[in-house]
Amino acid sequence: MASASRNFSRVEYDKMIDAGILGEDEHIELIDGSIVAMSPEGPEHAGTIDLCAEILRRAFGPGFTVRVQHPIVIDPDGEPEPDIAVVAGEPGEHIEAHPRTAALVVEVARSSLDYDRAQKARLYARAGMPEFWIVNLRDRRVEVHRGPTAAGYGMIASLAPGDEIVPMGSPARTSIDVARLFSPRLRP
Numbered sequence: 001m002a003s004a005s006r007n008f009s010r011v012e013y014d015k016m017i018d019a020g021i022l023g024e025d026e027h028i029e030l031i032d033g034s035i036v037a038m039s040p041e042g043p044e045h046a047g048t049i050d051l052c053a054e055i056l057r058r059a060f061g062p063g064f065t066v067r068v069q070h071p072i073v074i075d076p077d078g079e080p081e082p083d084i085a086v087v088a089g090e091p092g093e094h095i096e097a098h099p100r101t102a103a104l105v106v107e108v109a110r111s112s113l114d115y116d117r118a119q120k121a122r123l124y125a126r127a128g129m130p131e132f133w134i135v136n137l138r139d140r141r142v143e144v145h146r147g148p149t150a151a152g153y154g155m156i157a158s159l160a161p162g163d164e165i166v167p168m169g170s171p172a173r174t175s176i177d178v179a180r181l182f183s184p185r186l187r188p
Helices: 010-018 043-060 113-126
Strands: 028-031 034-037 064-068 084-088 104-109 131-136 141-149 152-159
Touching (some): 043 084, 113 131, 113 141
Parallel strands (some): 104 131
Antiparallel strands (some): 084 104
């Protein structure tokens, strides 16, 4: 007998969380109607998220909230929890509903690198996220995706420590040295 799977809408997913069927602290997210387990988070992954979030808070400044591992509403079947999402507005503006867009979405990846390059990149592009970064812990690079289309991102660049990056949505157009996004102890 073949096994059957069932896709869930974002509304059903949220109701399961509200009812306690799925725990708010479980490491899961809704991607294209499927409830997906997220990779376990080791110290390098967690520390890099914290480091990147702090740098992005400075780069974007007031009027933006840097959300760490919180949901974004993508579509009726998607509510991913990116490692970092920089969204317009102050934190209090997101209490009643998750944001539907972000100026920048970031995934920190080692074991999830292939998944983030394929599924997550397509998901964020399809949702019209203007900029998506993958902080690639394996190769110590930042993969910058810009120009979203229904099929994916039109421009992808791979930047190394020593290269500079300016987040497109940063009002101050702050330049960031890619090396700063990695732990000082682990930099090449």
